[in-house]
Amino acid sequence: MNKSKASGANALAIMIIGIFFLSWELMVRLNNIPLYILPSPVRVLVTLSKNTIYFGMASFVTFSEAVLGLILGSIAGIFAATILGFWPRLERAVMTLAILVKSTPLVAIAPLLTIWLGFGVLPKLIITGLLTFFPVLVNAFSGFNSVSQPLLNTFHSWNATRFEIFWYLRLPSALPHIFAALKISGPLSIIGAVVAEWTGASSGLGRVMWLAYTNLKLDYLFAAVFILAAAGIGLYGLLVFIEKKNLFWVN
Numbered sequence: 001m002n003k004s005k006a007s008g009a010n011a012l013a014i015m016i017i018g019i020f021f022l023s024w025e026l027m028v029r030l031n032n033i034p035l036y037i038l039p040s041p042v043r044v045l046v047t048l049s050k051n052t053i054y055f056g057m058a059s060f061v062t063f064s065e066a067v068l069g070l071i072l073g074s075i076a077g078i079f080a081a082t083i084l085g086f087w088p089r090l091e092r093a094v095m096t097l098a099i100l101v102k103s104t105p106l107v108a109i110a111p112l113l114t115i116w117l118g119f120g121v122l123p124k125l126i127i128t129g130l131l132t133f134f135p136v137l138v139n140a141f142s143g144f145n146s147v148s149q150p151l152l153n154t155f156h157s158w159n160a161t162r163f164e165i166f167w168y169l170r171l172p173s174a175l176p177h178i179f180a181a182l183k184i185s186g187p188l189s190i191i192g193a194v195v196a197e198w199t200g201a202s203s204g205l206g207r208v209m210w211l212a213y214t215n216l217k218l219d220y221l222f223a224a225v226f227i228l229a230a231a232g233i234g235l236y237g238l239l240v241f242i243e244k245k246n247l248f249w250v251n
Contacts, residue, residue, distance in 0.1 A: 039219040044226060047219040054208075059227055061204040062193050065121060066231075069128020070189035074182060076129060077136030085144040085170060086162065102134040106195055114200040124201070128192035132185035139181035143174025179243040186239050187232040194228065 021041045027033070028040040035043065048055060080098070084091050106127055113123035147169055155165050197206020205224045212220035 036216040036218060039222055043219050044222045048223045048226070051220075051223075055205075055223060055227060058203060058205045058208045058224070059231070062190070062197065062206065062228075063231060065124040065193040065196070065204070066128055066189040066235075068121075069125045069192060070132050070182075070185060072125055073129035073132030073185065073189070074136045074178075077133045077181070078140050078178065080133075080137050081140035081144060081174075082166070084141050085166060091141075098134055098137055101130055106131060106192065107199075110196050110199040113196075119200050119202055123199075124193055124196040124204075127196040128189050131188050131192035135184045135188070136178065136181040139177040140174055143177030144170045146177065147173045175247055176243075179239065179247065183236055183239050183243075186235040190228055190232050190235070 025040050025042060028038055039047075080094055084094055109130070110123065110127050113126055117123045117126075144166075151169060152165070155169055160168075193204070194206040194209070197204040198210055201207045205228060209221050209224045212218065212224070
């Protein structure tokens with residue numbers, strides 16, 4: 001029954017997406033919209049097929065930055081949440097600093113990091129890490145504190161150490177929260193990498209989009225957008241798959 005519902009949901013999603021792109025294609029053709037204003041989906045796919053190496057190399061750069069930045073931000077967020085779990089008195093200071101970082105527009109930070117650190121990969125990793133850090137921190141900290149009191153009392157009755165309580169109780173309880181944060185941060189990491197590349201990069205989909213925009217090659221720009229959208233969906237699906245395989249007690 002569940003498989004039948006999933007198949008029906010997938011079929012409905014495919015149908016809606018198909019109608020959207022068909023309507024887009026017809027609108028462009030019937031109204032003779034110029035390429036420099038809005039390319040048709042078919043034209044975008046043709047551009048992709050004729051420049052697979054160009055887009056493939058750019059995609060590899062951007063997705064590498066996104067994944068490494070996601071890992072960096074996630075590790076930092078979980079580490080900070082763990083510190084808060086052991087020393088709750090630091091919560092206000094750490095959360096205030098995290099909110100300050102979260103509230104600062106990344107479009108303002110990215111050019112500064114490019115000036116200070118150059119056009120290499122490091123500024124992109126920092127921007128992507130900053131973008132994914134806060135959701136992971138908040139969700140992980142919430143998960144560490146979501147342990148039921150009866151279970152906590154049971155561990156105390158066993159004279160468990162703080163580390164044992166954390167490892168065998170708080171961390172498993174926090175995993176659903178952490179995966180929820182990762183499913184949010186995954187697509188955000190791709191956005192962070194692209195934003196960082198827009199401010200200065202020698203390669204990547206962000207640079208492809210910037211060059212396409214400045215030269216009014218909107219078929220190239222939309223081709224990059226298609227790739228990024230597909231990558232975001234794929235990364236989200238991968239995280240859902242990993243979650244279902246590992247959190248068997250939840251699913």
